[in-house]
Amino acid sequence: xxxxxxxxxxxxxxxxxxxxxxxxxxxxxxxxxxxxxxxxxxxxxxxxxxxxxxxxxxxxxxxxxxxxxxxxxxxxxxxxxxxxxxxxxxxxxxxxxxxxxxxxxxxxxxxxxxxxxxxxxxxxxxxxxxxxxxxxxxxxxxxxxxxxxxxxxxxxxxxxxxxxxxxxxxxxxxxxxxxxxxxxxxxxxxxxxxxxxxxxxxxxxxxxxxxxxxxxxxxxxxxxxxxxxxxxxxxxxxxxxxxxxxxxxxxxxxxxxxxxxxxxxxxxxxxxxxxxxxxxxxxxxxxxxxxxxxxxxxxxxxxxxxxxxxxxxxxxxxxxxxxxxxxxxxxxxxxxxxxxxxxxxxxxxxxxxxxxxxxxxxxxxxxxxxxxxxxxxxxxxxxxxxxxxxxxxxxxxxxxxxxxxxxxxxxxxxxxxxxxxxxxxxxxxxxxxxxxxxxxxxxxxxxxxxxxxxxxxxxxxxxxxxxxxxxxxxxxxxxxxxxxxxxxxxxxxxxxxxxxxxxxxxxxxxxxxxxxxxxxxxxxxxxxxxxxxxxxxxxxxxxxxxxxxxxxxxxxxxxxxxxxxxxxxxx
Numbered sequence: 001x002x003x004x005x006x007x008x009x010x011x012x013x014x015x016x017x018x019x020x021x022x023x024x025x026x027x028x029x030x031x032x033x034x035x036x037x038x039x040x041x042x043x044x045x046x047x048x049x050x051x052x053x054x055x056x057x058x059x060x061x062x063x064x065x066x067x068x069x070x071x072x073x074x075x076x077x078x079x080x081x082x083x084x085x086x087x088x089x090x091x092x093x094x095x096x097x098x099x100x101x102x103x104x105x106x107x108x109x110x111x112x113x114x115x116x117x118x119x120x121x122x123x124x125x126x127x128x129x130x131x132x133x134x135x136x137x138x139x140x141x142x143x144x145x146x147x148x149x150x151x152x153x154x155x156x157x158x159x160x161x162x163x164x165x166x167x168x169x170x171x172x173x174x175x176x177x178x179x180x181x182x183x184x185x186x187x188x189x190x191x192x193x194x195x196x197x198x199x200x201x202x203x204x205x206x207x208x209x210x211x212x213x214x215x216x217x218x219x220x221x222x223x224x225x226x227x228x229x230x231x232x233x234x235x236x237x238x239x240x241x242x243x244x245x246x247x248x249x250x251x252x253x254x255x256x257x258x259x260x261x262x263x264x265x266x267x268x269x270x271x272x273x274x275x276x277x278x279x280x281x282x283x284x285x286x287x288x289x290x291x292x293x294x295x296x297x298x299x300x301x302x303x304x305x306x307x308x309x310x311x312x313x314x315x316x317x318x319x320x321x322x323x324x325x326x327x328x329x330x331x332x333x334x335x336x337x338x339x340x341x342x343x344x345x346x347x348x349x350x351x352x353x354x355x356x357x358x359x360x361x362x363x364x365x366x367x368x369x370x371x372x373x374x375x376x377x378x379x380x381x382x383x384x385x386x387x388x389x390x391x392x393x394x395x396x397x398x399x400x401x402x403x404x405x406x407x408x409x410x411x412x413x414x415x416x417x418x419x420x421x422x423x424x425x426x427x428x429x430x431x432x433x434x435x436x437x438x439x440x441x442x443x444x445x446x447x448x449x450x451x452x453x454x455x456x457x458x459x460x461x462x463x464x465x466x467x468x469x470x471x472x473x474x475x476x477x478x479x480x481x482x483x484x485x486x487x488x489x490x491x492x493x494x495x496x497x498x499x500x501x502x503x504x505x506x507x508x509x510x511x512x513x514x515x516x517x518x519x520x521x522x523x524x525x526x527x528x529x530x531x532x533x534x535x536x537x538x539x540x541x542x543x544x545x546x547x548x549x550x551x552x553x554x555x556x557x558x559x560x561x562x563x564x565x566x567x568x569x570x571x
Contacts, residue, residue, distance in 0.1 A: 074162050074183045076196075077203035078176060081245075081421055084210045087166050087176055087190070089183070093145045094159040095136045099128045101155030111151050139163060164190075166255040171213055173252045174268040175206075175369060175419055188369050189419065205421040207243040212236065215549045216246050220504075223542045224250055227509035227533070233269035233398055234504045234546070239406045239492070241424075242415035245500075247271075269505060271399045274373040277488045277505075278473030278535070280401060281391030282340045283441065285347070286332050287408045288355035290437050294346045297329040297440050304338045310383040315341065315390075318472075333447050335455050335470065337390045344389025349380040352388065358432055359404040360414075361396050368419040373397045391471055398488070402503045405490050409445070409498045411438050438498075442467060446495040452521075455536045456489060459544040460520040464551050465494035468543070470535035475508065484508045489539035491547065500554060502543055509538045517541065 078087035102108050105128050113121055127134040136156070137144070145158055164179045166172070177188020183198075185191035193204055220232045236246040249269040267273055289295040302325045307316040317337050323330075331339030344352060356362045364374040376395045378384060387393035396404075399417060406415050412433030445467030448454035455470045468491040475484040487509055491502040511530040517537075519525045530537050 075164065075179070075198055076200055078189060078197070079203045079205050080208045080210045080213075081206065081243075082209065083205075085167055086172055086206065086208075086210075087164060089162045090165055091160055092139045092141060092163045094138045094161060095140055095145070095148050096133055096157045096159060097124075097127070097136050098133045098155045098157060099131045102128070102153055108151070108153055108155075111153075115147060115151070133157075168210065169254045169256060170252045171210070171217060172208065173255045174249045174266075174270070174371070175208070175247050176255065177369065178255055187371065192369050193420075206419050207238075207245060207421050208247070208419065209245045209553075212550050212553060213246045213248065215553075216546050217248050217250075217252075219542060219546050219549065220248055220250055223506070223538075223545075226512050226515050227506060227530070227538055228512075229506050229509045231269055231507040232505060232542075233273070233507075234502065234542075235270050235398055235402045236500060236502050236550070237402050237406065237417060239410045239498045239501045240413070240415070242403075242406070242417045243421070244417055244419050247419070249273075268369075268371045269398065269507065271367065271369065271397055272371045272373045273505075273507075274375055274395045274397055275486045275488075275505070276392055276395050276473040276476060277398075277401060277486065278391040278471035279335045279337075279340075280405075280469050280471035280488050280490055281388065281394065282332055282335060283408065283445070283469050283490075284356060284359070284361065284404060285340050285344050285352070285389045286328055286444075287433070287437050287441055288352055289328070289343050289347050290440055291355065291433050292347060292351055295328045295343060297327065297444065299328045301326055301328070301331065301339050301342050304336065304342065306338070308338060308341065308386075310386050313383070315386060329444050329447075330453075332444050332469070333451065333453050335448075340390040341386045344385055349382075349385045352385060353380050356404075359407045361400050361404045365397070365400050365403070365417070367399065367417065372399070375400070392473060398503050398505050401488070401490060402501050405492060405503070406501050407433060408441055409438050409492045409495075409501070411435050442492065442495040442498060445469060445492055449491075456540045457520055458517065458536070458541045459489065459491055459547065461544055461547045461551065462520075464547055465496055466544075466547060467492045467495035468540075470540060472534040472536075485533060487533070487535040487539040489535055489543045491543050493547065502546060504539045504543045504546070506539050506542065509533050520544070 073089035075089045077085055077089075079085055099105070109121060109125065109128075112119060112124065124136070136148075140148075148156055149158075162183065164183065166176065175188055177190040178186055179190050180186050185194035185197065189204065189206070190197070197204060216234055216236065220234060223229075224232050231250055233249045234246065235244060237244045247270050249267070251265060253266055286295075290297070304324050304326060306320060306322075307314055309315065315337060319334070322334050322336055326334065326336060326339050328339075328343060330336075331343065347355070353362070362375055365372055375397070378393070384393060403415060403417055407413065412431045412435055413429040414432045446465065447467075448470070449456045449460045449466050449468055456468050459466050459468060468489055471488040471490075473486045473488075474481040475486055476482070477484070485508060487506045489504050491504075492498050493500055493502070511533050513529050515528070515530060517527040519527070
């Protein structure tokens with residue numbers, strides 16, 4: 001009865017064996033899991049160590065395509081009004097050597113010599129012996145990097161950095177400015193708009209036109225050689241909006257190479273230079289008198305002497321043939337000094353000063369770059385009024401001169417010169433002069449260019465209706481007037497409906513014996529040599545050549561040119 005059945009005994013035996021086997025199996029699996037875990041930990045520790053070591057030793061990005069998809073510029077682009085790149089951040093590389101990773105140093109030196117025959121190999125040899133890592137080449141481009149990469153040396157490492165490049169080199173040097181090694185603006189637009197350039201992805205768009213800038217600069221360079229001047233400058237500005245299409249100062253410099261910005265040689269003569277500009281102020285004198293209702297263009301001034309004195313100092317006419325009886329209009333056309341003094345005396349010192357301040361000539365101008373000059377202050381008095389009336393003893397910048405002429409010629413509307421393209425929130429304009437001033441002054445400016453009595457015939461370019469005023473002034477050096485001159489011409493065109501103002505300044509021009517002038521009176525007459533180093537023979541000629549070059553570009557870029565001059569097909 002107590003005897004177990006055969007089946008039960010067999011089953012019991014089987015169960016015991018199975019349990020024993022299963023126990024052994026569990027022990028084996030635990031060992032495998034343990035070994036795998038240990039192995040995984042070792043691998044992980046090893047990987048982390050390698051990664052940490054690589055970071056510690058190099059801190060370099062030495063993979064070929066590291067920035068191919070992750071590049072984000074530290075600084076936004078600067079473009080011209082058409083989208084042309086003027087300033088941009090790009091990747092460059094510093095090539096460094098870690099001597100302990102180079103197995104065959106002699107072979108490495110040989111390969112370097114073959115790749116760069118001009119390289120100073122002795123310094124490299126000495127640095128290799130020191131067994132400390134050093135830079136082989138800095139700021140190399142991708143092509144140069146690829147050449148070095150082809151050497152296949154593990155000890156040759158590459159650091160990826162960003163640098164600022166200026167594709168047009170000298171062309172915009174004075175207005176764009178520069179950045180330092182930390183990508184921070186230190187001059188020009190780079191400095192004034194530094195925060196914006198560092199914080200946005202969109203480019204900063206300037207009002208400048210690259211094509212126009214190039215053409216004007218070429219003419220300035222050519223004539224700087226013709227007249228052997230020490231410098232020159234020009235501004236082309238929209239007379240109604242204040243947008244500057246071109247601003248140039250010579251000498252200029254390659255922004256990509258220059259390291260210092262405090263060389264007086266490279267002063268921005270368009271904005272920073274403060275000058276006595278001479279007879280271009282006579283337009284302001286007449287405009288001020290017209291605005292006050294003191295004179296009219298046909299007001300006669302009789303028995304004007306050829307010379308007067310003020311505080312014992314003589315004031316004379318530059319032209320002894322100028323008539324003694326002149327109207328206010330003729331005084332400006334003939335550029336009479338004494339006549340301008342008489343007009344100024346009618347205005348008075350207070351009203352004259354207020355007028356010049358109102359059009360932005362006397363006070364430091366607010367502008368998009370910091371490199372702006374401040375007119376020299378002075379006390380207004382009898383003699384100061386007299387000399388200021390014809391542009392002597394009073395200073396301003398070329399930029400302020402352009403602004404003043406714009407206001408006088410655009411219907412009396414105040415403008416703010418700008419280098420930055422901005423959205424116009426409203427079309428409301430602030431009129432600060434009587435509208436009639438422009439209607440009276442612009443035809444006179446046209447006569448200065450188009451008639452024999454005027455002083456600017458060389459700027460009478462057919463088809464552009466150019467008007468303007470010349471200015472010749474002696475340079476003051478250490479408070480003493482010298483024989484050196486500042487020659488200026490301000491052109492307004494077209495005078496019937498002014499759109500542009502072009503101001504040209506040339507610093508210390510000399511007469512040219514070889515330059516051939518072509519008269520614009522239809523006679524085809526030519527004249528060789530410069531009889532006088534005055535504005536009519538220098539800055540006027542330059543302005544005329546500039547307008548010939550840029551006139552077609554300005555015309556085709558304007559919608560109203562098509563509307564007014566192109567024959568349209570009828571429906």
